[in-house]
Amino acid sequence: MSNSDQKDDIFQTGGIFANRELLRVGHVPPLERVIGRDQEVNAVGQALGPATVGGPPETTIIYGKTGTGKSLVARCVSREAHKKADSNSVSFQHAYVDCSDYQTETKASREMARQLATNLDAETDIPRVGIAAADYRDITWDLLADFAVDSLVVILDEIDKLDDNNLLRSLSRACESGKVQAHVSAICISNKIEYRERLNERIDSSLQDNELVFDPYDAKQLRAILDNRTDAFEDGVLDSDVIPKVAALSAKEHGDARKAIDTLYEAGRLAEKEGSDIVSIDHVDDAVTRAEVNRFQKLVSGTTPHVKYILRSLALLTAEYPEQDAFRTHRIYKFYETLAEREGSDPLSEDRVYRLLKEQSFLGVTESNHTGGGQSEGSYLKHRLLRDPEIIVEALDASVTN
Numbered sequence: 001m002s003n004s005d006q007k008d009d010i011f012q013t014g015g016i017f018a019n020r021e022l023l024r025v026g027h028v029p030p031l032e033r034v035i036g037r038d039q040e041v042n043a044v045g046q047a048l049g050p051a052t053v054g055g056p057p058e059t060t061i062i063y064g065k066t067g068t069g070k071s072l073v074a075r076c077v078s079r080e081a082h083k084k085a086d087s088n089s090v091s092f093q094h095a096y097v098d099c100s101d102y103q104t105e106t107k108a109s110r111e112m113a114r115q116l117a118t119n120l121d122a123e124t125d126i127p128r129v130g131i132a133a134a135d136y137r138d139i140t141w142d143l144l145a146d147f148a149v150d151s152l153v154v155i156l157d158e159i160d161k162l163d164d165n166n167l168l169r170s171l172s173r174a175c176e177s178g179k180v181q182a183h184v185s186a187i188c189i190s191n192k193i194e195y196r197e198r199l200n201e202r203i204d205s206s207l208q209d210n211e212l213v214f215d216p217y218d219a220k221q222l223r224a225i226l227d228n229r230t231d232a233f234e235d236g237v238l239d240s241d242v243i244p245k246v247a248a249l250s251a252k253e254h255g256d257a258r259k260a261i262d263t264l265y266e267a268g269r270l271a272e273k274e275g276s277d278i279v280s281i282d283h284v285d286d287a288v289t290r291a292e293v294n295r296f297q298k299l300v301s302g303t304t305p306h307v308k309y310i311l312r313s314l315a316l317l318t319a320e321y322p323e324q325d326a327f328r329t330h331r332i333y334k335f336y337e338t339l340a341e342r343e344g345s346d347p348l349s350e351d352r353v354y355r356l357l358k359e360q361s362f363l364g365v366t367e368s369n370h371t372g373g374g375q376s377e378g379s380y381l382k383h384r385l386l387r388d389p390e391i392i393v394e395a396l397d398a399s400v401t402n
């Protein structure tokens with residue numbers, strides 16, 4: 001092998017993926033790849049429809065749990081509206097602002113102005129700092145006027161992260177204020193259903209008419225969504241039971257399409273790393289375990305070493321006595337005491353461990369229940385691990401070495 005071949009070799013990507021972009025976060029597929037959301041697509045289409053013929057678009061609010069296609073539908077339909085308006089010789093513009101990246105009113109307003117300037121190929125200077133939110137909005141209004149834009153739709157994604165509602169308020173009242181000739185509206189998106197009340201209190205109640213709720217996907221829909229992305233893989237690489245398995249797992253959890261796509265991608269990456277020719281359900285299992293380990297590792301990363309010893313004690317007990325469902329505080333304490341001492345730490349008191357165990361149940365890692373211990377004993381607390389003990393131990397090991 002020549003030297004240059006060797007160098008090429010280190011970039012070998014295996015024969016698993018044909019187009020991995022299709023499975024990447026943030027990829028916005030064309031509208032025809034949006035599966036099973038016809039009603040929602042039509043509702044957003046109806047809100048934006050007037051703007052494609054030069055009329056006023058309506059402001060819409062989209063709620064729904066994570067991974068239910070809210071961002072996707074908003075972006076796809078706005079893109080289609082742009083195309084449709086173009087074909088009618090109407091100037092329609094949209095800006096997408098992810099408020100989790102731009103959490104202050106000023107930053108979000110700047111991002112809106114920046115995107116509009118980019119889309120219009122304007123050479124307007126958008127200062128990074130030193131001007132107020134209202135100034136960025138004035139820049140936006142000037143751009144609309146200078147380029148004779150007929151309507152602007154601003155997608156405010158994750159709007160609950162925004163520090164106040166001034167931006168939304170000024171978008172919904174831009175026309176009334178007389179500052180803007182163009183029609184301006186917003187698509188607000190949130191996965192916090194409790195945000196609804198907060199918003200309704202502060203903003204015009206007329207918004208309630210345009211509320212959309214996206215439901216979680218069921219296994220069949222998730223399967224269709226995944227089936228539609230199989231061209232991310234080389235032909236014949238995916239075992240036939242892989243997609244049904246990923247879909248069933250994700251439906252059981254929250255009906256989250258993002259998680260389903262991520263799991264499929266991870267399974268493919270694991271197969272690729274192994275040099276395997278196919279992606280099998282074993283790769284799916286490994287991908288799920290890995291994701292769980294990562295999630296749990298994040299959960300415990302901020303906790304004290306003692307909490308980690310306690311969780312490890314419960315995990316090791318659970319692994320050692322699989323027939324036993326839950327363990328009494330005292331039993332866990334004895335295990336913990338030895339473990340802490342072995343690690344060179346002074347063990348905490350049993351009462352403190354008892355309270356920490358109860359606290360952990362809030363993290364959703366353990367569950368604590370009172371059990372009647374017979375008349376002489378009274379009731380006592382028993383603790384149960386809610387996750388696979390091997391996953392907990394693996395994550396704890398990883399969090400020690402990191």
Ligand SMILES: Nc1ncnc2c1ncn2[C@@H]1O[C@H](COP(=O)(O)OP(=O)(O)OP(=O)(O)O)[C@@H](O)[C@H]1O
Binds near residue numbers: 027028029034068072
């Ligand atoms: N109906 C669908 N058809 C095809 N792909 C979908 C569909 N719904 C969601 N997806 C894909 O699933 C992933 C998550 O979707 P999206 O980002 O729209 O979720 P979301 O509702 O905005 O979630 P979050 O509240 O967490 O932001 C994306 O990769 C998206 O392309």
Ligand SMILES: [Mg+2]
Binds near residue numbers: 070071072
């Ligand atoms: Mg989203």
